[in-house]
Amino acid sequence: MLNNPRAFLASLFDTAVKAADPLSAIRAHLPEKPKGRTVVVGAGKAASQMAAALESLWDGPLEGAAVAQHGPVAACRQIEVLQAAHPVPDAAGLAASKRLLDRVRGLTADDLVIALISGGGSSLLPAPAGSLTLEDEIAVNRALLASGAPISAMNVVRKHVSRIKGGRLAHAAAPARVVSLIVSDIPGDNPAHVASGPTVPDGSTRQDALQIIRQYRMALPEAVMAHLNSAEAAAPGPDDTAFASHEHHVIASARVSLEAAAIQARAAGIDTVILSDSIEGEARDIGLMHAAIVREVRMRGRPFTEPVLILSGGETTVTIRDEGYGKGGRNSEFLLSFASAIDGLENVHALAADTDGRDGSEHNAGAFTDGGTIARMRAAGEDPRARLIGHDAYSAFDAIGDIFHTGPTGTNVNDFRAILIL
Known part of the structure; x- marks a missing residue:
């Protein structure tokens, strides 16, 4: 050789790629079955493969949706596979984000949400917060990609202009238990930064996001800056009681x-x-x-x-x-x-x-x-x-x-x- x-x-x-295979990684981290429903939500470049792997391993009914990028995807029987654009968000991603949020609403404490999260999920899950538009979120994403900022800094900004990132998807699932299985593409493997952490909150603030924007001299739409300067941009913190029973596992890195x-x-x-x-x-x-x-x-x-x-x-x-x-x-x-x-x-x-x-x-x-x-x-x-x-x-x-x-x-x-x- x-x-x-x-x-x-x-x-x-x-x-190296085989070592990050979703099937073997998920097999080692299967959660216990709940008394109630098992709902799957997923997002990222590995979302369809993770969903297919979970279906092959799970002994029981599953429901839910996972968002992958446009192109070939793994076939799933029970989990709906949606597709959206990467690296620049599109309208399909906007609809997919709404679909995931709808999937986790109305659950009970007897239900389980399994979140399948991988890199690329930030772009695949556009969900502009407040009065912001998809065009605003696209402008943010383009500015971030051109800024030279590290991915962890990019995702601090993204989570503060979104209604699904920064733990908000998991927050919407309360009082259900959420178990996040994460394939990390983030240096240091901070789970809250993978895909901007839709199911894992962190302690960063909107002030941190504003500092990153200043540091990398990003020019963002006035509406985005107004949002970040308002209390509406604040994300739920790790100490929020909605996250008390949640778990997260980095299963590949x-x-x-x-x-x-x-x-x-x-x-x-x-x-x-x-x-x-x-x-x-x-x-x-x-x-x-x-x-x-x-x-x-x-x-x-x-x-x-x-x-x-x-x-x-x-x-x-x-x-x-x-x-x-x-x-x-x-x-x-x-x-x-x-x-x-x-x-x-x-x-x-x-x-x-x-x-x-x-x-x-x-x-x-x-x-x-x-x-x-x-x-x-x-x-x-x-x-x-x-x-x-x-x-x-x-x-x-x-x-x-x-x-x-x-x-x-x-x-x-x-x-x-x-x-x-x-």
Whole structure:
């Protein structure tokens, strides 16, 4: 396998994704059956797969709905699967949010709500609060995506302009018991930040949201700012009695996936290190940081000795400024920056991809790179620096056939980065 580094890296990605498989993860966290009804609500890129897995494991009647993104979904018999847009919300998501809220109303203390939550749920569940409109929430989402703010900060803002996020979906289910099963795509795995926490409250305030908006210089509609400056934006806190009997479990995460990939690599005889499962920051800067480590290994034999595999996860960001943007996402931007900084180094191979199977604006999971990537791009008539400045890394990798396609994976535990130094 090491004679084909790209196949080896792709196999590690597959192992990481399998470690976040909803079926095995849910099996280990099934709640006790209630005296009354069992109602399922779900949202996120893994929502339909989680719902199908729960149906196969649950011995008894189920009802409810789960919201997945437009595209292929897993078939369910009892749970209604709705679809909406990601990363920019749409009217279908607005209707889906209402459907989920309707599903949990009128329940009793004998009923159980099982919430299946995964990354991407923030965009799939638009539900503008107060007098705000869908257009207002879309404007917020676009500003957040272009701001360069980390995902945890984005979700603090989102929860304060919503009537379903920030624990509000679970609050609407009172007095029923709510058990949330969460596939985390958040660095640090704070359950309240996954999908902006529709069933898990946190202690952030609308003042925190306003500070984030100021810090990242976001221009938001006047109606949104007026809402955030009103008491109406306050979200229920963790000490609210409506949450007293609730449980939440992070059933899959980047940490578990990276550890699974590391076990496979070590079994193949490669020393493996995991830098971190929660790296954040500008994608191009994180690319330079990883490249600096590679060069230190190659030139000075520290902090690791070759051959070695370096793994990392988390969620980087891409800040869109006046130069505009082209095609791609944070993983391809990371790789183009990384490739520029290791240009000419032999026997260095890397893969960066989103574990949900889609990196940014296109339908690829990510891309491959090595020490000859930049030379091949230039030979193909590409200007790597211009592509990086214009946030158009996909076009550069596509020109040389180094795009990595997987299709939707059915899970989402954030970015997977693997660098093999031989």
